[in-house]
Amino acid sequence: MLAGLGVILAALAGLWMVQGLGPGNRAFLLELRAAKLAALVIVATAIGTATILFQTVAANRVLTPSIMGFDALYVLLQTALVASIGGSGLAALPAAPRFAAEIALMTALAAVLFGTLLLRGARDVPRMILTGVILGVMFRSVSGFLGRVMDPNEYAVVQAVSFASFNRVETALLPHAGLATAVALVLAWRLSRRLDVLALGRDPALSLGLPHARVLIAALALVAVLVSVSTALVGPVAFFGLIVSGLAHGLMRDARHAVLLPASALLAAILLVGGQWLFERQLGQAATLSVVVEFAGGLFFLYLLVKGRIR
Structure with a gap:
């Protein structure tokens, strides 16, 4: 199944690169398309992996990092x-140092806030969810207050990073984002067996000798890095990870993270590259991929809630 997903992604990437190339400056077009393709793959990999990690930490397949306020925290940092x-x-700040500082600050704050929250509420998932949602609302409220008191022209800059756009990609950040995502993926892969034990629950994990607190903090730190990378490139995406994780669990039917992590990354890349190809090359930008993704993700979220209540 993983090999098949890889073949589908490779075919879509080839179609994205070569379709519609005219007799003009092909090198220039290929360079632009390669940069956008790299951004889509990096964002998809980051979102898919972060969602699987966070759902394991929270022991709930309905949650995403966005619901718990990770994206709101990033927007607050940008607004401040x-x-x-x-x-x-x-705009005058160098892209690479700013990007590194944002990831470091995001990771530190997320580890302190949500790490403490999850460790204290490990046996009370509803309280953990409620607290995370309240923190997200608080972050958005502070961002809104700062937006009201700042100059409208300055607020337009904040608005640009507050909504996802797969057509707006900071190409200067691609090498740094790719490196950060690759390092996070390697670390997540090395944690995959411990994550399998973590998914059993706190008490079984402790009885099996797992350093539960350290694995929780490590997974949260990786989630913070991956969310900050994807948000810095395209903006906040709320429900896309929920679709990807649901597809990964449904298609693979395997609870091992060594399977779920690459499957979610491949599925996310297929959806983003294929969706962007469809809207950009076939529909002539008649619709926006981010809007369709959020709408479908919201419906899928409601479906999961209703399905859970029925069971």
């Missing part, structure tokens, strides 16, 4: 940065 140094100051 624009409010303090302005949009022109933000």
Whole structure:
């Protein structure tokens, strides 16, 4: 199954690169398409992997990092940065150091806030979910307050990073985002067996000798890095990871993270590359992929809730 998904992704990538190439400057077009393809694959891999990791930590397949406020935390950081140094100051910052600082700060804050939350609420999942949602609302409220008191022109800069757009990609960040995502994937792969034990629950994991607290914090740190990478490239995406994780569990029918992690990454890349190819090359940008993804993800979220209640 994994090999088949890889073949589908390779075929879509080839179609994305070569379809519609005219007799003009092909090298220029191929360079632009390669950069956008790399961004789509990086974002898809980051979102798919982060969702699987977070659902394992939270012991709930209905949750995504966005629901618990990870994206809201990133938008708050961006809003505070624009409010303090302005949009022109933000644009003047070197891309690589800013990107590294954002990931480091995001990871540290997420580990402190959500790590403490999950460790204290490991036996009370409803309280953990409620607290995470409240924190997300608080982050969004603070971002909204800062947006109201800043200059409208500066607020337009904040708006640009508050909504997902797969057509707006910071190509200068691609090498750094790719490196950060690759490192996170390697670390997640090395944790895969421990994550299998973690998914059994706190008490069984402790009885099997798993350092439960350390694995929780490590998984949360990886989630924070991956979410910050995807958000920095295209903006916050709420429900896409939910679709990918649901497809990965349904298609693979295997609870091992050594299977789920690559499956979710491949499925996410197939959906993003295929969806962007459809909307951009076939429909002439008649619709926006991010809007369709969020709508479908919201419906899938409601389906999971109803299915859970029926059971």
